[in-house]
Amino acid sequence: MNDDQIVVGRIGRAHGVRGEVAVDVRTDDPDARFAPGSVLRTDPGHVGPLTVERARWHSGRLLLRFTGVDDRTAAEQLRGTWLVVDAAELPPPEDPDEFLDHQLVGLTAVTPDGGMVGTVAEVRHYGQDLLVVRRENGGEALVPFVAALVPEVDVAGGRIVIDPPPGLLDEASEA
Numbered sequence: 001m002n003d004d005q006i007v008v009g010r011i012g013r014a015h016g017v018r019g020e021v022a023v024d025v026r027t028d029d030p031d032a033r034f035a036p037g038s039v040l041r042t043d044p045g046h047v048g049p050l051t052v053e054r055a056r057w058h059s060g061r062l063l064l065r066f067t068g069v070d071d072r073t074a075a076e077q078l079r080g081t082w083l084v085v086d087a088a089e090l091p092p093p094e095d096p097d098e099f100l101d102h103q104l105v106g107l108t109a110v111t112p113d114g115g116m117v118g119t120v121a122e123v124r125h126y127g128q129d130l131l132v133v134r135r136e137n138g139g140e141a142l143v144p145f146v147a148a149l150v151p152e153v154d155v156a157g158g159r160i161v162i163d164p165p166p167g168l169l170d171e172a173s174e175a
Contacts (some may be wrong), residue, residue: 005043005084006084006086006087006101007085009023009082009083010024010080011078012022014075018065019071019072020063020065021066021069021075023061023063023064025125026125030062031067036052037052038052039097040085041083041086042081042084047078050062050067051067052065052067053066053067053162060071075096097123099153106119106120109131109133109159109160110159110162110164119134119136121134121140122132122135130143130145141168141169143168149162149165149168
């Protein structure tokens, strides 16, 4: 995967016998991104591109069927494949307090007093968005991406300010 590509999902296990796969969604607009007819690039690249034939939600999980993937065996061969789009394809957020993952990755993280925390290595989307900050000592810190803890994001300046509560950046809280 290159720096101009953004992960929008990861293919999980096959679902049923007709070629459907479960997808770990990594986009905030899955209904648009995975609409039937959408063409998605893949990592590894030789697997795709994949065209969405059918999309449906089942028990809170997105299930996709791709054109040409007609059975469970073919679906299982896609397991672990990353679904990616070019960053240039994504429109800029309308809200000035909203950021795309690729805008945050690579930013220097500092404390309000200017102390070095590390570099944003990844954004994870779970129930709460988490910044994975690679520490100078080689460890990682997981920082919830909320205004109370990340009061300043300066994309043009290449930095974010993290105002951690006691213990958030301690060695024991690192992943």
